Amino acid sequence: MAVREILLYPDPLLKQKCDLVTDFGAPLAELVRDLRETLAASPGVGIAAPQIGVLQRVVLIDVTGKFPERRQLVLVNPRITTLEEYKIIREGCLSIPEFTANVRRADKVVFEALDEHGQPYAHRTDGLEAIAIQHETDHLDGVLFLDRVACLKTDVFRRKTKPSARAQS
Numbered sequence: 001m002a003v004r005e006i007l008l009y010p011d012p013l014l015k016q017k018c019d020l021v022t023d024f025g026a027p028l029a030e031l032v033r034d035l036r037e038t039l040a041a042s043p044g045v046g047i048a049a050p051q052i053g054v055l056q057r058v059v060l061i062d063v064t065g066k067f068p069e070r071r072q073l074v075l076v077n078p079r080i081t082t083l084e085e086y087k088i089i090r091e092g093c094l095s096i097p098e099f100t101a102n103v104r105r106a107d108k109v110v111f112e113a114l115d116e117h118g119q120p121y122a123h124r125t126d127g128l129e130a131i132a133i134q135h136e137t138d139h140l141d142g143v144l145f146l147d148r149v150a151c152l153k154t155d156v157f158r159r160k161t162k163p164s165a166r167a168q169s
């Protein structure tokens with residue numbers, strides 16, 4: 001197990017389309033463990049394999065910090081089948097830490113995926129978890145949230161990382 005380095009934009013690996021997972025052996029188990037360790041050490045609610053440089057269709061979602069009744073989700077070869085109730089939300093990305101942006105996302109999704117052992121499952125969810133699933137699934141196709149912004153001039157915001165920044169704005 002290891003906390004892996006998270007690739008930062010504009011690393012070219014973040015713009016690649018990832019491969020379907022076909023082998024559910026030890027390398028996949030190690031990848032999932034590394035994603036768990038890396039996400040646990042970060043402020044995010046989701047991470048995709050390409051963010052640690054692995055071009056495989058694997059996503060980890062964890063909103064249990066905000067919603068303890070939910071559970072961590074491992075999505076292998078995910079496919080979103082339903083997107084409902086679109087709205088504009090403010091979104092960030094571990095690979096683009098300095099910015100947030102207004103992005104149009106569905107509030108409710110249904111997806112199909114395999115778990116880390118290769119067992120198929122389907123899941124319906126909403127809110128933060130639904131948004132994270134759309135964001136992380138985008139990563140598997142080399143799509144970043146900046147690609148989803150309607151207007152780069154008005155919908156992208158630099159994070160105010162220092163408490164004093166507010167007074168300066």
Ligand SMILES: [Zn+2]
Binds near residue numbers: 135
């Ligand atoms: Zn991201």
